[in-house]
Amino acid sequence: MTPLLQAENLTKRFVTRGPLGARAEFTAVDQVSFEVRLGETLAVVGESGSGKSTTARMIAKLMDPTEGSLHFDGEDVTRAKGAALARFRGDVQVVFQDPFSSLNPRHTVERILMAPLVYQGIAPDGSRRAHAKELMERVGLNPDHSLRYPAQFSGGQAQRIGIARALAVNPRLVICDEAVSALDVSVQAQVIELLRRLQRESGFSYVFIAHDLAVVRQIAQRVAVMSKGRIVELGETAQVFGEPRDAYTRTLLAAIPRIDPEWDRRRKERS
Numbered sequence: 001m002t003p004l005l006q007a008e009n010l011t012k013r014f015v016t017r018g019p020l021g022a023r024a025e026f027t028a029v030d031q032v033s034f035e036v037r038l039g040e041t042l043a044v045v046g047e048s049g050s051g052k053s054t055t056a057r058m059i060a061k062l063m064d065p066t067e068g069s070l071h072f073d074g075e076d077v078t079r080a081k082g083a084a085l086a087r088f089r090g091d092v093q094v095v096f097q098d099p100f101s102s103l104n105p106r107h108t109v110e111r112i113l114m115a116p117l118v119y120q121g122i123a124p125d126g127s128r129r130a131h132a133k134e135l136m137e138r139v140g141l142n143p144d145h146s147l148r149y150p151a152q153f154s155g156g157q158a159q160r161i162g163i164a165r166a167l168a169v170n171p172r173l174v175i176c177d178e179a180v181s182a183l184d185v186s187v188q189a190q191v192i193e194l195l196r197r198l199q200r201e202s203g204f205s206y207v208f209i210a211h212d213l214a215v216v217r218q219i220a221q222r223v224a225v226m227s228k229g230r231i232v233e234l235g236e237t238a239q240v241f242g243e244p245r246d247a248y249t250r251t252l253l254a255a256i257p258r259i260d261p262e263w264d265r266r267r268k269e270r271s
């Protein structure tokens with residue numbers, strides 16, 4: 001079956017300036033290849049600076065790769081512009097880490113949620129307001145609060161607005177870039193539950209970028225481990241976490257605080 005998204009040898013090099021103004025090239029993402037299957041959640045994990053966000057930005061087409069290609073639903077979208085790019089934007093949405101900086105503080109929730117409907121030409125003029133309220137209900141927000149501003153919501157509620165905005169266009173792939181990392185643990189659990197429910201209801205795929213492996217275990221069927229711009233391991237979550245083949249993955253797993261003592265005990269027994 002054609003994968004929903006296919007990244008092949010994606011590479012991103014940044015040009016930097018050294019202390020004496022010398023030009024240097026830095027490879028943030030190096031020949032990364034993976035596919036995202038229909039309806040699955042693929043997590044991308046790795047330490048800070050390993051290239052997760054740069055990869056997310058390239059597959060969301062918020063940044064062009066220096067090299068490599070990107071296919072969506074079998075179509076080459078690497079250089080997509082105009083109508084093809086607009087179609088891609090309707091299919092692929094991003095939820096960012098900090099809802100407060102990714103939501104316009106001067107716009108009401110209603111306006112924030114109506115904007116993608118207007119852009120994608122979804123829902124006729126007269127029904128957009130009702131559509132925005134429905135979206136609020138879907139993500140567990142009170143639709144009576146549609147005329148409030150982002151700052152009037154808590155962090156978890158604001159992230160629900162970010163999720164509702166991503167869902168407005170009925171995407172087929174949602175990229176969550178550290179979408180729950182800034183939330184308190186209890187709020188985080190609620191938002192993860194919401195993300196899972198929405199996937200069950202709508203069947204879209206997630207690429208879930210995270211550094212918290214405990215979160216990844218709850219949500220992802222497959223996981224790609226990144227280190228220094230490369231994917232060092234990719235496989236079923238249970239297999240990668242249970243029997244990591246790569247030394248870096250083992251270090252990463254050993255470094256996280258365990259929330260599941262039973263799992264930790266089994267891991268220690270094996271090593």
Ligand SMILES: Nc1ncnc2c1ncn2[C@@H]1O[C@H](COP(=O)(O)OP(=O)(O)OP(=O)(O)O)[C@@H](O)[C@H]1O
Nearest residue numbers: 014016028046047048049050051052053054055211
């Ligand atoms: N615009 C840029 N110009 C130069 N270097 C960049 C740029 N964006 C990212 N980098 C560098 O590329 C590397 C990968 O960054 P990236 O943000 O993708 O990593 P990450 O794994 O998402 O890390 P974090 O979890 O801290 O966000 C880092 O060393 C970063 O400093």
